[in-house]
Each structure stands twice: as structure tokens, then as C-alpha cells.
Amino acid sequence: MQAIVADTTPLNYLALIQAADILPNLYRRVLIPPAVKAELAHANTPAIVRAWILQPPQWVEVVSLKLPVDSALAHLDAGEREAIYPLRPNSQPSFC
DSSP states (O other): OOEEEEOOHHHHHHTTTTOGHHHHEEEOOOEEEEHHHHHHTTTTTTHHHHHHHSSTTEEEEEEOOOOOOOOGGTTTOOOHHTTTSSSTTTTTOOOO
């Protein structure tokens, strides 16, 4: 099993329907950039999702970007911009 990099939307809906625990059965780890964590913890996010990300499972890891985000991606939300950039040197995660 390998790690994946997740954007906000899939984690939001899996947490909302209380099905996020399916992820460690499919992937070793779920990597998220800081912007994804911030979006999941935002005040307008449903309370169940905020509670989930404020005490994330051990298989969720917030990982900083290794490169600055390309300005050509400015039309995307922050979580999307960060999720499509490599998060760590020598890692080859899948993308969700």
C-alpha cells in the first residue's frame, strides 16, 4: 500500500458520512497540505468534519510543500493548489 495526497472535498465528504476510516484499508497514509487542513477546520465546515480534522487519525499526516505553488494555479482554491504539488522530496504518493 502506498500513501495518497488528498484534497479537501473527498476528506470532507468521507468525514461527513463517517466513512473516512475506509482510507487506511486502502492506503498506508493520507498526506494533506496545510491548506487542506485549514479548509477542513474552517468555521463554515460542518462541525463533524471540523472535529475530525482537529483530532485527525494517526494515518493522516499534514505535510508542508517542498516547492512554492505555481502562480498559474491561482484560479484554484488553496487546498487544490497545494494538493497537486509534491509535498516532500522523494515521495511518490497517489493523488485523490
